[in-house]
Amino acid sequence: MLKYSIIIPVYNRPDEIKDLLESLLTQDTSLFEVIVVEDGSTIDCKRHRLSIFQTKLSIQYHQNLMKGPGLTRNYGANSLKVE
Numbered sequence: 001m002l003k004y005s006i007i008i009p010v011y012n013r014p015d016e017i018k019d020l021l022e023s024l025l026t027q028d029t030s031l032f033e034v035i036v037v038e039d040g041s042t043i044d045c046k047r048h049r050l051s052i053f054q055t056k057l058s059i060q061y062h063q064n065l066m067k068g069p070g071l072t073r074n075y076g077a078n079s080l081k082v083e
Contacts, residue, residue, distance in 0.1 A: 002058065004032035005080050009064075009072035011038075014045040021053045033058040037076040040066030 006024070010017055017036065024034065034057055038045060046061050053059060064075045 002031055002033045003029075005035055005077075006032055007035045007037065007073050007076035009037050009039050009069045009076065010041065010045055011069075012041045012043045014043055014048040017045045018049040021049070021057060021059075025053075025056055033060060035060045035062070035076040035079060037061075037072045038063045039069070039072040040064065 008017070008020065021034070024032075036045065036050065036059060038061070040063075050059060050061060060076075060079060062076060062079060064072050067075065
């Protein structure tokens with residue numbers, strides 16, 4: 001059962017996503033999901049970085065069209081798995 005959702009808007013920063021996901025692997029709990037929302041990036045973090053974490057973390061990936069960080073976070077929040 002997931003207890004936390006971490007929503008990450010991203011724009012052209014695959015290296016920073018890699019660092020962030022590596023730090024999430026060191027957490028004491030695994031009761032969280034990661035929701036990455038690509039905000040119109042030209043450098044796709046899914047292809048470049050997320051695939052290596054798919055088996056280690058619960059990751060959802062979405063794409064949005066240049067809405068800005070706030071609206072992109074809201075887009076990710078709307079995709080939450082509510083139980």
